[in-house]
Amino acid sequence: MFRETLALQQPVVYQILDNALKKESLSHCYLFAGTRGTLKQETAFLLAQSVICSHKTDGWACEECLECIRVKDNNYVDLIYLDGSKGLLKIEHINTIQNQFSQTAVEAAGKKVFIINDCENMTLKAANSLLKFIEEPSDNVTGIFITSQIDRLLPTIVSRCQKVSFKPLPKTMYYDFAIENGIDELNSHLLSQMVQDRDQLLEISQQESYQNAVRTFVEFMNYFFRNKKTAITYLENNAFASGQSDRKNDRDSFQYFLNIANIFTDDYHNNKSVDDDSWTDLLEKAHDNDFDSVRFLTAVSQARDALIRSANLSLVIDQLLYRISGGDN
């Protein structure tokens, strides 16, 4: 049941909705705001179900009856779902809501719900038309707006909705999600620190540029603890050197490399244990070799800044190598 997940992952959101549902005092209009991948959409559909379901417990939908299933599948006549992530929302889309909702409800529940995902992606005309619509609320209509960029919304729309803020989910949740999806220990550990979104996690895990970065980092550090010169030669010549043929890929990969370097230093500082032999081995080598983690971390963050400014990837890599080896190579 999604209700339990919501209570666990977004307790504040759950509390707000729980109060309103129990007291049957829902707002006419909600604005679900928060970064991507924070369960906003799932919550919007649960709220719609809770408005419509005729088998509620404590105001919440049963999530199992035919009505609930039809709402979830977006196959319920008195539910309109618009998705700004699929393209710019125009005035015609808003008119659809207005026209349909000016008529009597078709379904037995007599309630109407509209959900607008990525609602910031709307023309000004559409937004103004929507504003007029929500300024004249009707008792049996509930609107739910979803956004990950609240600053792109008309302030007048924001002020007319009850704002509900969704917090980024804890890293452990992404870790569990990665493991559940068959990703190995090390990559689940790394990816869970790098993403803010479950779709993004799966996407990056598949990218060649990411996989190359992990391999390269582990290999580079192995050389590094043995012989800095070899490590430098390795990174200069092999790792991010597909050159003109795939420059973007090289840059992405190097960016991931820097992220991984950050996580490594973090693990080293916090004596974290990761259930992966190659990673544990590296951490042990770091301890044995009096790893200068402060110098390393400083060099990594300088490289990150430099990467944004500079078009010359190999120059950024050279500077990084010079700094982490302390210029004594």
Ligand SMILES: [Zn+2]
């Ligand atoms: Zn139900």
